Amino acid sequence: MPKRDGISMSVIRRLPRYYRYLTELEQAGVNRISSKELSEKMGLTASQIRQDLNCFGGFGQQGYGYIVDQLRSEISNILRLHEKQNAIVLGAGNLGQAVAAYVRFETRGFVLTGIFDVNPSIIGTRIHDELEVQDVAKLETFCQQTMPVMAVLCVPQQAAKLLVDQLYTLGVRNYWNFSHYNIARKYPDAVVESVHLSDSLMTLCYLMGNS
Amino acid sequence: MPKRDGISMSVIRRLPRYYRYLTELEQAGVNRISSKELSEKMGLTASQIRQDLNCFGGFGQQGYGYIVDQLRSEISNILRLHEKQNAIVLGAGNLGQAVAAYVRFETRGFVLTGIFDVNPSIIGTRIHDELEVQDVAKLETFCQQTMPVMAVLCVPQQAAKLLVDQLYTLGVRNYWNFSHYNIARKYPDAVVESVHLSDSLMTLCYLMGNS
Numbered sequence: 001m002p003k004r005d006g007i008s009m010s011v012i013r014r015l016p017r018y019y020r021y022l023t024e025l026e027q028a029g030v031n032r033i034s035s036k037e038l039s040e041k042m043g044l045t046a047s048q049i050r051q052d053l054n055c056f057g058g059f060g061q062q063g064y065g066y067i068v069d070q071l072r073s074e075i076s077n078i079l080r081l082h083e084k085q086n087a088i089v090l091g092a093g094n095l096g097q098a099v100a101a102y103v104r105f106e107t108r109g110f111v112l113t114g115i116f117d118v119n120p121s122i123i124g125t126r127i128h129d130e131l132e133v134q135d136v137a138k139l140e141t142f143c144q145q146t147m148p149v150m151a152v153l154c155v156p157q158q159a160a161k162l163l164v165d166q167l168y169t170l171g172v173r174n175y176w177n178f179s180h181y182n183i184a185r186k187y188p189d190a191v192v193e194s195v196h197l198s199d200s201l202m203t204l205c206y207l208m209g210n211s
Numbered sequence: 212m213p214k215r216d217g218i219s220m221s222v223i224r225r226l227p228r229y230y231r232y233l234t235e236l237e238q239a240g241v242n243r244i245s246s247k248e249l250s251e252k253m254g255l256t257a258s259q260i261r262q263d264l265n266c267f268g269g270f271g272q273q274g275y276g277y278i279v280d281q282l283r284s285e286i287s288n289i290l291r292l293h294e295k296q297n298a299i300v301l302g303a304g305n306l307g308q309a310v311a312a313y314v315r316f317e318t319r320g321f322v323l324t325g326i327f328d329v330n331p332s333i334i335g336t337r338i339h340d341e342l343e344v345q346d347v348a349k350l351e352t353f354c355q356q357t358m359p360v361m362a363v364l365c366v367p368q369q370a371a372k373l374l375v376d377q378l379y380t381l382g383v384r385n386y387w388n389f390s391h392y393n394i395a396r397k398y399p400d401a402v403v404e405s406v407h408l409s410d411s412l413m414t415l416c417y418l419m420g421n422s
Contacts, residue, residue, distance in 0.1 A: 012414060013410070013414055015414075015417060016409070016413035016414055017407075017410060019413065020391060020409070020410065041396075043393070078417065079416055079417045079420075080416050080417065080419075080420040081413065081416060083416065085416075094308060094309040094312040094313045095309045095313045097305060097309065098305040098306045098308065098309030098310075099309075099408070101305040102304070102306045102408075103408055103412060104409065105412070108409055108412045108413050108416060109412075109413070109416035110412070110416070149419070150415070150419065174419050176415050180235075182252075184254065185254065191415070191419050191422045193411055193412075195406070195411050196231070197310070197313075197314055197406065198227070198231070198314060198315065198319055199224070199227035199228060199231065200387070200406050201314060201319045201320075201387060202226070202227035202230065202292065202319050202320070203224055203227055203404050204361070204385065204387050204404035205290055205291050205292060205294065205296075205320035206223055206226060206289065206291065207402050207404060208296070208320075208360070208385050208402050209290075209294070211402045
């Protein structure tokens with residue numbers, strides 16, 4: 001597994017899961033949890049949890065467990081979820097609309113400030129009575145004025161290729177990539193998190209045939 | 212990493228990526244590729260590719276590389292993408308509609324045969340002029356008649372919990388899970404592939420703060 005700052009991507013990818021489970025525990029009124037209980041809930045081993053959290057300094061006390069709201073807050077800080085970084089969505093088709101409407105950006109470190117498309121029949125419509133879909137021709141001016149730092153790519157691969165060239169030049173270097181365009185290959189310094197829905201579906205197909 | 216049939220989940224998760232890249236190569240008219248070229252394209256090492264494919268018998272010839280359409284077809288067989296397994300979508304809100312309309316189930320081993328919701332204002336509408344959203348009250352009869360083997364869960368966690376109880380009893384044991392409900396905890400024998408969009412967004416937030 002590749003590493004970032006000495007921390008393996010597997011550990012980094014587990015952080016949001018910890019955050020999610022701790023949020024649920026907090027909402028359920030649980031104040032304290034042992035690493036054993038947390039591990040059973042999450043389907044990990046207790047030693048795995050201790051090792052993971054030790055990468056960031058370690059937070060529990062031997063024999064006492066974790067204070068739920070404290071640990072949740074620590075992980076929120078590590079993930080930087082308190083930030084309000086401007087993000088835009090490219091593509092307001094089915095997927096772009098779903099991502100804009102369904103994902104709670106504001107509790108995940110981002111503020112959605114714009115959504116763009118090329119389709120005249122979509123431009124001018126609103127997502128959840130809020131964000132108005134803008135013509136992608138206005139992207140350059142928009143970026144120069146509001147300086148978004150992250151773009152969500154909900155467009156096909158060819159469109160993504162052209163848009164990333166434009167966005168990168170405009171200073172947008174962080175991407176949540178739902179397209180199959182391989183951004184890192186052309187821009188190795190870009191920060192990219194890809195969601196390949198069809199890969200996930202094919203994995204399920206494999207697992208169903210081999211369970 | 213957990214294993215299935217002695218093959219690690221990391222290898223299994225790379226199979227759809229191989230398939231995707233090989234499909235692109237085939238579409239671009241490439242007949243043959245060395246493991247070195249394929250590895251550069253995919254951001255893996257050549258030895259990693261050889262190791263991965265050796266888990267399934269190995270397909271290339273030393274010094275000759277891979278025949279693109281042959282390898283693509285072999286991987287398609289391993290993934291069982293030629294199957295036409297009946298699948299249904301639960302939840303026809305933004306996310307369910309996007310998944311139903313955007314994901315090409317028919318080239319990924321599945322046929323989408325039904326989509327269900329509780330919302331009277333959505334029931335009766337059609338996705339892409341094809342599938343009509345049905346009342347979830349009809350789910351039991353539908354499952355008994357058409358025997359779907361996989362359900363896509365595009366509903367909130369609480370609804371997912373109740374629906375999985377019902378679906379599992381009706382014989383649906385495979386889930387593409389977009390909710391945060393932990394299915395495996397209650398049904399260890401279910402086959403579950405989860406997509407946690409908010410985990411992915413939080414990972415991006417972390418990477419942006421630590422790049």
